[in-house]
Amino acid sequence: MFKNITRRASKFAAIAAAGLLAMNVQAAEPIRIGSFLAVTGPASFLGDPELKTLEMYVEKINEEGGVLGRQLELIHYDDAGNASKARNFASRLIRSDRVDIIVGGSTTGATMAAAPMVEQAGVPFISLAGAVVITDPVKKWVFKTPQTDRMAAERVLTDMKERGLTKVGLISGTGGFGSSGREQTLAAASAMGGIEIVADETYGGSDTDMTAQLTNIRGTDGVQTILNFGFGQGPAIVTRNYAQLGIELPFYQSHGVASDGFLELAGSSADGLRLPASPLLVPESLPADDPQKPVVEAYKTEYEARWDSKVSTFGAYAYDGLMLAVEAIEKAGSTDKAAVRDALESIQGHVGVTGTFNMSPEDHNGLEAESFRILEVQDGSWKLIN
Amino acid sequence: MFSEFLQYLFTGITIGATYALIALGFTLIYNASHVINFAQGEFLMIGGMATVSLTAMGVPMLLAIVLAVVLAGVLGVALQRLAIAPAKNADVVTLIIITIGASIFIRGLAQLVWGKEYHVMPNFSSDEPIQIFGAVLNSQSLWVLGVGAVLVAVLVYFFTRTLTGKAILATSMNKDAARLVGIRTQVVLMLAFMVSALLGSVAGIVVAPITFTSYDIGIILGLKGFVAAAIGGLGSGMGAVVGGLALGVVEAMAAGYLSSDYKDAVAFSMILVVLFFMPRGLFGAKVVERV
Numbered sequence: 001m002f003k004n005i006t007r008r009a010s011k012f013a014a015i016a017a018a019g020l021l022a023m024n025v026q027a028a029e030p031i032r033i034g035s036f037l038a039v040t041g042p043a044s045f046l047g048d049p050e051l052k053t054l055e056m057y058v059e060k061i062n063e064e065g066g067v068l069g070r071q072l073e074l075i076h077y078d079d080a081g082n083a084s085k086a087r088n089f090a091s092r093l094i095r096s097d098r099v100d101i102i103v104g105g106s107t108t109g110a111t112m113a114a115a116p117m118v119e120q121a122g123v124p125f126i127s128l129a130g131a132v133v134i135t136d137p138v139k140k141w142v143f144k145t146p147q148t149d150r151m152a153a154e155r156v157l158t159d160m161k162e163r164g165l166t167k168v169g170l171i172s173g174t175g176g177f178g179s180s181g182r183e184q185t186l187a188a189a190s191a192m193g194g195i196e197i198v199a200d201e202t203y204g205g206s207d208t209d210m211t212a213q214l215t216n217i218r219g220t221d222g223v224q225t226i227l228n229f230g231f232g233q234g235p236a237i238v239t240r241n242y243a244q245l246g247i248e249l250p251f252y253q254s255h256g257v258a259s260d261g262f263l264e265l266a267g268s269s270a271d272g273l274r275l276p277a278s279p280l281l282v283p284e285s286l287p288a289d290d291p292q293k294p295v296v297e298a299y300k301t302e303y304e305a306r307w308d309s310k311v312s313t314f315g316a317y318a319y320d321g322l323m324l325a326v327e328a329i330e331k332a333g334s335t336d337k338a339a340v341r342d343a344l345e346s347i348q349g350h351v352g353v354t355g356t357f358n359m360s361p362e363d364h365n366g367l368e369a370e371s372f373r374i375l376e377v378q379d380g381s382w383k384l385i386n
Numbered sequence: 387m388f389s390e391f392l393q394y395l396f397t398g399i400t401i402g403a404t405y406a407l408i409a410l411g412f413t414l415i416y417n418a419s420h421v422i423n424f425a426q427g428e429f430l431m432i433g434g435m436a437t438v439s440l441t442a443m444g445v446p447m448l449l450a451i452v453l454a455v456v457l458a459g460v461l462g463v464a465l466q467r468l469a470i471a472p473a474k475n476a477d478v479v480t481l482i483i484i485t486i487g488a489s490i491f492i493r494g495l496a497q498l499v500w501g502k503e504y505h506v507m508p509n510f511s512s513d514e515p516i517q518i519f520g521a522v523l524n525s526q527s528l529w530v531l532g533v534g535a536v537l538v539a540v541l542v543y544f545f546t547r548t549l550t551g552k553a554i555l556a557t558s559m560n561k562d563a564a565r566l567v568g569i570r571t572q573v574v575l576m577l578a579f580m581v582s583a584l585l586g587s588v589a590g591i592v593v594a595p596i597t598f599t600s601y602d603i604g605i606i607l608g609l610k611g612f613v614a615a616a617i618g619g620l621g622s623g624m625g626a627v628v629g630g631l632a633l634g635v636v637e638a639m640a641a642g643y644l645s646s647d648y649k650d651a652v653a654f655s656m657i658l659v660v661l662f663f664m665p666r667g668l669f670g671a672k673v674v675e676r677v
Binding site (some may be wrong): 045202203232238267 | 390396397398400401407449502503504513596597598607638639641650651
């Protein structure tokens with residue numbers, strides 16, 4: 001009898017406690033994080049790992065108690081890499097979902113389409129797309145996590161100069177990535193000085209043979225090294241043609257092909273080439289005192305354990321975007337949009353997977369060219385050079 | 387200087403041979419039905435992708451190639467039975483539009499089954515390129531040229547010496563008359579689609595080690611193949627081969643001596659120039675329309 005009463009009493013207590021808890025959760029509105037990503041469509045190799053990253057870390061942060069004692073709520077749409085869809089979704093996130101911050105925009109096109117709406121509404125926006133135009137000139141509310149192609153070009157040219165290579169043959173794809181990379185390489189070379197682009201060739205995105213262009217570059221007077229700025233399967237074909245032609249000059253690729261898929265396509269012909277890349281490709285070869293090492297290793301392990309697929313550089317952009325957003329909200333102590341924006345702009349020394357972010361009113365990217373690591377392909381795998 | 391020229395020539399001939407094989411597939415179906423089969427590029431893709439995925443599953447290379455070719459052949463028949471045949475009274479333009487629809491469908495299916503990544507196929511023989519007068523030739527290029535030559539010879543024989551081949555030609559010239567002399571035109575059409583699919587898939591397999599392969603490789607290669615067929619004169623087997631080789635060599639020379647930016651522009655202006663002076667292409671039949 002007595003036992004029964006205690007049992008009942010404890011049951012009541014449990015129900016009451018649960019009720020109280022529920023009221024507490026209701027009282028603290030979740031922090032809304034909006035996102036539009038190219039989860040399907042031609043740019044899905046960007047959007048897919050980005051969404052997976054956002055989902056798993058929002059989950060993880062919530063399990064650990066949320067931010068400012070409030071849970072995070074991820075509201076995401078699939079823009080399929082389409083700029084006009086991105087614009088519509090950005091508007092929906094701002095107007096009807098009333099999000100506190102946006103982390104998204106897999107492609108430069110989607111980001112630039114959404115940027116005017118974000119600027120007008122005054123919502124902090126962290127983009128995950130590459131091109132330099134997103135943060136140069138600086139837009140008040142727009143930030144981004146990936147390095148720009150300008151930094152990749154600078155990083156490669158610096159490495160060439162260090163090796164005493166000053167006459168560069170450039171070959172680039174005619175797609176958006178390649179042509180922007182070409183312009184930035186030409187600009188970076190003339191800004192740096194002491195290095196010269198002596199040949200400038202291009203190839204189409206669906207070309208199946210680049211031996212003609214490479215033969216031309218090889219025949220150029222004084223050329224000491226060759227750089228390929230491109231994306232997709234094109235650079236892999238260039239790499240193979242390079243090996244077939246037996247060109248002995250040191251060969252560089254851009255960060256556009258910094259993935260294991262590229263190594264698979266290019267095979268043994270990739271041996272010896274160098275490229276700028278995220279440390280995510282070589283977590284185990286980072287020195288123990290590298291501040292990024294624990295962050296990179298943790299992200300790689302957690303992602304691969306959760307999704308059973310290889311981690312990608314692009315997912316890391318989303319990781320950095322989310323973590324920057326969280327730090328900014330914590331620093332601001334609220335989700336007041338202007339306060340969060342100011343906090344975001346003043347973030348210093350934030351160690352992410354892509355690099356160490358030092359934001360400022362003049363720099364909404366916060367990364368240095370040095371955040372790219374120079375890797376070399378040796379025996380079919382990546383090797384950290386510096 | 388000479389070695390550069392030779393290098394451009396080798397590059398051009400290799401790409402050109404690929405275009406020629408695709409153009410032959412266009413020619414075959416055009417001959418049988420006056421339909422330009424825009425799903426031709428997809429046969430190419432099926433050949434390459436099926437071979438790659440079968441070898442990845444552990445099937446020996448040679449068997450994988452045979453199975454891939456058979457798969458493409460079945461697909462060719464299915465395309466004719468399920469998409470073209472039901473619309474038999476439709477005019478040619480409608481049929482062409484149906485093939486475009488079919489190609490989008492096949493591509494979508496391939497994307498679902500095989501994913502969107504590019505895949506590698508190993509060279510048939512050695513990976514070592516061959517050196518000739520300072521220029522290099524990929525050993526796979528010889529395979530492309532050799533297989534292409536054999537296929538052309540077989541096709542010529544098929545159309546000029548066999549009853550079935552002649553039946554296809556007869557059907558293309560006058561469907562009603564062919565039926566009157568006892569040719570089962572529906573079967574002939576099915577046959578044309580099958581042979582064309584076989585041809586396309588073989589082309590897709592021999593070029594895959596050079597170009598890589600993916601679900602969308604058929605779009606641009608198919609288009610270039612069509613350009614080659616049009617330059618050569620639609621319906622002419624010889625024209626398809628010459629058109630393909632000419633297109634490839636012009637592209638490579640333009641990339642080498644002019645500028646790689648204008649490579650495609652030069653190739654596509656070629657079709658304008660040729661068709662302007664020879665509206666039926668280089669080897670097109672001199673057909674007079676009776677009014």
